[in-house]
Amino acid sequence: MRVTAEAKESTRRKILDAAQGLFQTTGFEATTTRDIAKAAGIATGTLFNYFPTKEAIVTTLVVDSHARPTRRLANEQHESLEEALFAHAAAGLRLLKPYRKYLTPVLDTAMSPMVEAQRDDVGQSLRTDHLERVVELARQQGLDAALTPVALQMYWTLYLGVLSFWTNDKSPKQEDTLALLDQSLAMFVSWLRGGEEKSN
Amino acid sequence: MSLTAAELMQALPDVDDGDAALQTLPAVLKESSLRPVPVGRWRRMTLLSSLQAKIAAAYLFHWVRGWFKSADENSRLLAETHWRTAARVLDSMGYLRGAVMKMGQTLANFPDIAPREFVETLEKLHFDAPPMHWSLLREMVFNELGDDPENIFAEFDKQAFAAASLGQVHRARLKTGEEVAVKIQYPGIARTIGEDFRNLFLFMLPNRLGREWQNVREQFDDLRLRLEQETDYLLEAANLQQARSLFRDEDGIIVPRVYPQYSTARVLTMELVGGVHLDQFLARQPSQDERNEAATKMVRGWYRLMYAGRMLYNDFHPGNFLFLDDGRLGLIDFGYILPLDDELWELFRIMDRSLTTGLREDRITAMKAWSGLTDDTSDQMRLYEAFAEWTWCSRDADGPYDFGVEADFRRGVDLFTEMLRKRYSRGHRTTPTIARGNFGWRSLLYRLKAKLEIRPLAESEILATGWDRSDYARPISK
Numbered sequence: 001m002r003v004t005a006e007a008k009e010s011t012r013r014k015i016l017d018a019a020q021g022l023f024q025t026t027g028f029e030a031t032t033t034r035d036i037a038k039a040a041g042i043a044t045g046t047l048f049n050y051f052p053t054k055e056a057i058v059t060t061l062v063v064d065s066h067a068r069p070t071r072r073l074a075n076e077q078h079e080s081l082e083e084a085l086f087a088h089a090a091a092g093l094r095l096l097k098p099y100r101k102y103l104t105p106v107l108d109t110a111m112s113p114m115v116e117a118q119r120d121d122v123g124q125s126l127r128t129d130h131l132e133r134v135v136e137l138a139r140q141q142g143l144d145a146a147l148t149p150v151a152l153q154m155y156w157t158l159y160l161g162v163l164s165f166w167t168n169d170k171s172p173k174q175e176d177t178l179a180l181l182d183q184s185l186a187m188f189v190s191w192l193r194g195g196e197e198k199s200n
Numbered sequence: 201m202s203l204t205a206a207e208l209m210q211a212l213p214d215v216d217d218g219d220a221a222l223q224t225l226p227a228v229l230k231e232s233s234l235r236p237v238p239v240g241r242w243r244r245m246t247l248l249s250s251l252q253a254k255i256a257a258a259y260l261f262h263w264v265r266g267w268f269k270s271a272d273e274n275s276r277l278l279a280e281t282h283w284r285t286a287a288r289v290l291d292s293m294g295y296l297r298g299a300v301m302k303m304g305q306t307l308a309n310f311p312d313i314a315p316r317e318f319v320e321t322l323e324k325l326h327f328d329a330p331p332m333h334w335s336l337l338r339e340m341v342f343n344e345l346g347d348d349p350e351n352i353f354a355e356f357d358k359q360a361f362a363a364a365s366l367g368q369v370h371r372a373r374l375k376t377g378e379e380v381a382v383k384i385q386y387p388g389i390a391r392t393i394g395e396d397f398r399n400l401f402l403f404m405l406p407n408r409l410g411r412e413w414q415n416v417r418e419q420f421d422d423l424r425l426r427l428e429q430e431t432d433y434l435l436e437a438a439n440l441q442q443a444r445s446l447f448r449d450e451d452g453i454i455v456p457r458v459y460p461q462y463s464t465a466r467v468l469t470m471e472l473v474g475g476v477h478l479d480q481f482l483a484r485q486p487s488q489d490e491r492n493e494a495a496t497k498m499v500r501g502w503y504r505l506m507y508a509g510r511m512l513y514n515d516f517h518p519g520n521f522l523f524l525d526d527g528r529l530g531l532i533d534f535g536y537i538l539p540l541d542d543e544l545w546e547l548f549r550i551m552d553r554s555l556t557t558g559l560r561e562d563r564i565t566a567m568k569a570w571s572g573l574t575d576d577t578s579d580q581m582r583l584y585e586a587f588a589e590w591t592w593c594s595r596d597a598d599g600p601y602d603f604g605v606e607a608d609f610r611r612g613v614d615l616f617t618e619m620l621r622k623r624y625s626r627g628h629r630t631t632p633t634i635a636r637g638n639f640g641w642r643s644l645l646y647r648l649k650a651k652l653e654i655r656p657l658a659e660s661e662i663l664a665t666g667w668d669r670s671d672y673a674r675p676i677s678k
Contacts, residue, residue: 078335090338172465175387179387182336
């Protein structure tokens with residue numbers, strides 16, 4: 001049984017690697033599941049045993065990328081919550097960079113704010129992990145009380161908005177995304193602080 | 201290197217000439233500079249919206265109309281509104297805030313007089329960006345240079361030590377040990393402002409008023425050119441490298457070395473030049489010799505760039521010069537250089553005769569070639585000739601010229617202000633820039649109270665041009 005599990009993982013990996021290669025060279029839209037299966041050296045039917053859709057493959061790629069440990073996140077000191085959140089979000093962008101151009105289906109499904117209704121475990125973990133870190137950063141800055149579920153939902157929506165902008169950012173080196181992220185986070189934190197002052 | 205509100209206030213002249221508008225100026229600037237600086241970056245960024253552009257346009261329209269009325273009938277009425285509205289508009293347009301500071305720097309160069317009109321302010325813009333926190337800086341460096349600053353540099357100071365056009369400057373140390381200044385631009389803002397100006401321009405289209413429109417266009421073109429140049433760090437790097445190659449150790453003039461492997465369009469890494477600014481240099485009460493020496497280097501640097509490099513250095517604001525303890529002079533800002541193309545080079549060659557002989561008839565010939573004017577007796581020609589005479593009179597003098605004489609400097613200020621007021625600076629596309637440059641170096645020498653013999657300096661530097669000057673050049677008497 002152990003061998004079968006390994007073989008399964010190996011096939012899964014082959015599909016993901018083949019898909020990533022094709023997405024980068026051919027583009028997400030132009031790549032078919034048949035192409036992916038062929039590149040992975042398996043039958044198309046076999047592919048569907050692993051991933052029901054092409055979108056599911058991208059989502060898995062994205063989630064896997066987030067599962068890799070990121071450097072320096074744990075103990076870094078930040079002067080403000082906006083700076084801390086920026087570092088966190090920017091680290092996410094770096095991980096997502098290889099998938100930038102075909103991120104839209106992931107945003108529409110797994111990462112969508114409506115994801116709870118879908119009960120998508122894969123997307124859920126991605127969101128939960130990201131937001132848990134946000135809460136921790138807010139706690140370090142003494143702002144966790146302001147971080148209500150609504151505030152977290154708002155943060156996530158902003159973050160997805162930035163990601164969505166990023167997938168289609170045509171500015172040099174996607175510098176506009178950095179400016180948008182900076183401004184969005186500044187707005188969010190100032191809104192959060194406003195709420196904090198009122199509740200005090 | 202932005203001035204604080206207090207420094208800005210100090211730079212303002214004492215008002216004693218009874219001009220009501222001038223008397224309100226310090227109050228207006230105080231009011232503007234004391235208003236809380238928008239703290240949240242978000243608020244500042246919302247100021248980039250087109251609403252602000254519309255307010256600015258409304259003001260500009262009013263202002264532009266004023267240019268073509270007679271200054272006498274107009275000035276008293278408009279001067280106060282000009283200052284007040286301009287300060288307010290600039291204050292409200294976050295990234296233009298620096299222009300108010302720039303006014304302060306300009307005024308600091310003219311300790312005895314305030315400009316009567318606001319005419320040159322837009323030409324002297326300095327663009328401001330929101331401050332960048334460390335996380336954003338790191339992403340910019342990562343994006344531009346391919347790795348985190350802590351991996352690229354041995355040390356990187358998280359606190360900026362100076363403001364730059366649309367960005368900020370940080371001290372750092374390379375892994376090879378060199379101390380460097382890293383200039384980083386706020387992402388995307390150059391293009392944002394460019395778009396704002398285009399919108400502003402479109403907004404003004406319905407207000408088109410014939411001849412005035414042409415001048416507005418020119419203002420915008422100047423602004424756009426300056427914005428493009430100042431925000432293109434690759435261009436500045438190229439300027440720095442070209443300029444640096446023109447100087448030798450014995451010149452005592454430093455142009456910082458560029459580190460191209462750590463430089464892109466948005467990040468510029470260059471040698472950190474020590475030294476102090478003009479104010480601190482003067483505060484040490486340097487001797488006449490020390491002041492002359494500093495002034496000599498300033499003029500030599502300017503000529504070297506002009507004659508050997510065909511680069512006209514025009515931005516003579518004091519922050520661009522560093523006075524080192526060992527007597528050397530640092531030239532640090534090459535964001536706005538006018539390249540002397542063949543057309544300008546030919547005009548400079550024609551002007552050289554007049555500069556060298558100091559004869560009025562040569563000056564008029566040169567001014568005609570420059571401006572395209574044909575009428576020797578027009579008011580415009582009178583003013584051009586007078587300003588040129590003032591600008592150049594030190595050049596053909598035998599013996600040291602005393603740049604610190606107040607009455608002489610004031611004559612230049614009056615001529616310059618008159619040119620600005622009458623919009624006569626527009627004889628040639630480059631006249632405003634060049635007139636400002638000429639005025640700028642005279643202002644710095646005035647502040648240095650330098651006594652300098654310019655002719656031998658100019659004669660030695662002009663050799664680099666290879667021009668045949670045999671029929672008018674005079675030998676230097678020892």
